[in-house]
Amino acid sequence: xxxxxxxxxxxxxxxxxxxxxxxxxxxxxxxxxxxxxxxxxxxxxxxxxxxxxxxxxxxxxxxxxxxxxxxxxxxxxxxxxxxxxxxxxxxxxxxxxxxxxxxxxxxxxxxxxxxxxxxxxxxxxxxxxxxxxxxxxxxxxxxxxxxxxxxxxxxxxxxxxxxxxxxxxxxxxxxxxxxxxxxxxxxxxxxxxxxxxxxxxxxxxxxxxxxxxxxxxxxxxxxxxxxxxxxxxxxxxxxxxxxxxxxxxxxxxxxxxxxxxxxxxxxxxxxxxxxxxxxxxxxxxxxxxxxxxxxxxxxxxxxxxxxxxxxxxxxxxxxxxxxxxxxxxxxxxxxxxxxxxxxxxxxxxxxxxxxxxxxxxxxxxxxxxxxxxxxxxxxxxxxxxxxxxxxxxxxx
Ligand code: SAH
Numbered sequence: 001x002x003x004x005x006x007x008x009x010x011x012x013x014x015x016x017x018x019x020x021x022x023x024x025x026x027x028x029x030x031x032x033x034x035x036x037x038x039x040x041x042x043x044x045x046x047x048x049x050x051x052x053x054x055x056x057x058x059x060x061x062x063x064x065x066x067x068x069x070x071x072x073x074x075x076x077x078x079x080x081x082x083x084x085x086x087x088x089x090x091x092x093x094x095x096x097x098x099x100x101x102x103x104x105x106x107x108x109x110x111x112x113x114x115x116x117x118x119x120x121x122x123x124x125x126x127x128x129x130x131x132x133x134x135x136x137x138x139x140x141x142x143x144x145x146x147x148x149x150x151x152x153x154x155x156x157x158x159x160x161x162x163x164x165x166x167x168x169x170x171x172x173x174x175x176x177x178x179x180x181x182x183x184x185x186x187x188x189x190x191x192x193x194x195x196x197x198x199x200x201x202x203x204x205x206x207x208x209x210x211x212x213x214x215x216x217x218x219x220x221x222x223x224x225x226x227x228x229x230x231x232x233x234x235x236x237x238x239x240x241x242x243x244x245x246x247x248x249x250x251x252x253x254x255x256x257x258x259x260x261x262x263x264x265x266x267x268x269x270x271x272x273x274x275x276x277x278x279x280x281x282x283x284x285x286x287x288x289x290x291x292x293x294x295x296x297x298x299x300x301x302x303x304x305x306x307x308x309x310x311x312x313x314x315x316x317x318x319x320x321x322x323x324x325x326x327x328x329x330x331x332x333x334x335x336x337x338x339x340x341x342x343x344x345x346x347x348x349x350x351x352x353x354x355x356x357x358x359x360x361x362x363x364x365x366x367x368x369x370x371x372x373x374x375x376x377x378x379x380x381x382x383x384x385x386x387x388x389x390x391x392x393x394x395x396x
Contacts, residue, residue, distance in 0.1 A: 017081060017105050018078075018081045019079075019080055020080065020082065020162070021050065021054065021081070022082055022162050022165065023156060023158025023159070023160065023161040023162065023212065023215065024158070025211055026047055030044070030047045033047060033050070035079075036075050036076070036080075048220070049065065050068070050076075051221065052220055053065045054082055055215065055220070055222050056223070057174060057176070058176075060082060060083065061077075062076040062077045084165055084166040085103065086102065087102060087103075088102065089101045091370040091372070093366065093367040093370045094369055095367065097120065098120040098170075099118070099120075099367060100117065100118045100163075100167070100170075101115055101116075102116050102163065103115050104116065115135070116135055116155065116159075117198060117372075118130065118131050118163045118167065120171065120190075122190070124186065125186060126187055126193055127187065127190045127191050127192050128192070128194070129164060129167050129193070130195050130197045131163045131194060131196060132155065132160075132198030132199035133160060133196055133198070133205045134152075134154050134201065134204065134205055135153050135154075135199065135200070136150050136152045136199065137200050137201060138204065139267070141267050142266055143299055143301060145333040145376050149199075154204070154205040154208060155205065155208060160208060161215055164191070164216065167191060168191060172190070192228060193224070194224060194230070195229075195230045195231075196229075196230065196231045197230070197232045197252070201233065202231050202233065203233045203236035206242065210246055213226070213229060213249055217229065226249050228250075229250065230251070230252050230295065231247065231249045231250070231251060231252065232252035232297065233253060234269050235253060235254070235255075235267065235273050235278040236269070240285065241284060241285075244285045250295070251294050251295070252294070252295040254297045254299075255278075255314075256298055256299050256305060257304075257305045257310075258305070258314050258317060260274045266304070275317065279321065282323075293322040293324045294321060294323050294324075295323075296314075296324070297328055298326065298327050299329075300328065300329050300340060300345070300346050300349065301330050301338045301339070301341065302330075302338065302339040302345070304338065306341040306345050306346070308348065310349070312352060314353060315356040318358060325353050325358050325359070326361060326363050327362045328363045329341070329346060329363070329365055331365055331373040331376050333376050346362055347362070350362055
């Protein structure tokens with residue numbers, strides 16, 4: 001019996017660790033159980049039970065699955081894992097934002113253990129978990145810290161979902177813990193929204209992100225409605241219709257500029273998929289309405305994209321799209337080549353968008369003190385390596 005061949009998307013490196021059941025679709029989970037000898041007639045029931053233990057109750061050990069026979073629990077333990085990613089560090093900002101640095105299982109070829117970051121942003125009426133979809137990023141947006149880190153690989157669906165399970169462990173966001181919490185969150189759960197806005201470009205990891213979305217939205221899974229799941233893309237135009245048809249999540253577009261000339265510089269992907277094509281794909285996104293709008297993210301860069309003319313052009317570009325504009329004050333990082341626009345400039349910009357009938361909230365930077373704010377994510381080890389390279393170069 002070879003349990004390592006369950007699903008390529010989730011299989012862990014041969015010879016290193018037991019394959020994880022986290023992040024498997026229901027059919028893939030059933031197939032995994034079949035491989036360890038669960039009889040055909042029990043497959044549906046066992047899949048259902050294990051699914052609920054993992055995603056609904058948050059158990060981290062097969063031994064806790066009390067409605068499953070002891071023998072099967074032992075078989076599960078011997079063949080599989082439901083362990084979380086390893087935590088390298090946890091930081092909490094003065095504003096309550098939390099950041100985790102996570103270490104993934106070893107890569108089969110190189111043995112390297114890569115790291116990704118995840119951020120939790122509590123607000124009075126909701127809590128948003130910002131998760132990563134890739135190690136590093138291929139896009140090289142010039143204002144983004146993650147963009148200065150080389151792309152390494154896609155995360156598996158298990159690694160994407162593992163982030164959420166770990167955050168729920170740490171926050172006490174499982175039914176049993178919430179029941180005993182004397183001061184539970186107003187919204188009933190700590191994590192009410194998931195955004196794919198951490199490291200990486202989710203539409204370049206389509207299949208694994210889709211599997212993860214299905215588990216997040218599953219009523220017996222993590223059970224957050226698709227209206228509370230937002231996928232942010234820098235504009236991988238050919239994948240946008242597929243995302244609408246196959247995932248049905250809320251869409252956010254990292255727009256950041258109103259002319260191709262400026263956007264080519266900020267988001268190099270624009271040279272492949274220019275603004276007009278991107279907005280056409282947005283117009284065609286299924287299910288849009290005033291209650292279901294596309295969010296356009298717009299980072300405010302001093303003297304680059306923040307003029308009155310830009311604001312007016314933006315209004316024109318958005319015509320006909322149910323849209324909201326999130327203005328993001330630029331978060332600096334060591335060596336970043338831009339400055340944040342002045343506050344009055346940001347307000348003037350917001351005012352023009354707002355008067356044209358689009359909500360245009362200015363996103364309060366959160367977690368800046370722990371480098372957890374938008375665009376600041378870059379794993380600490382990567383920062384250390386960069387610092388070391390610099391030292392070596394200086395001493396050479
Ligand atoms: N690749 C996807 C997902 C990343 S989302 C995308 O580009 O949409 C991360 C968001 O933070 C994006 O909107 C990105 O443009 C924004 N961002 C990146 N660097 C930033 C910075 N230094 N300050 C503020 N926002 C930044």
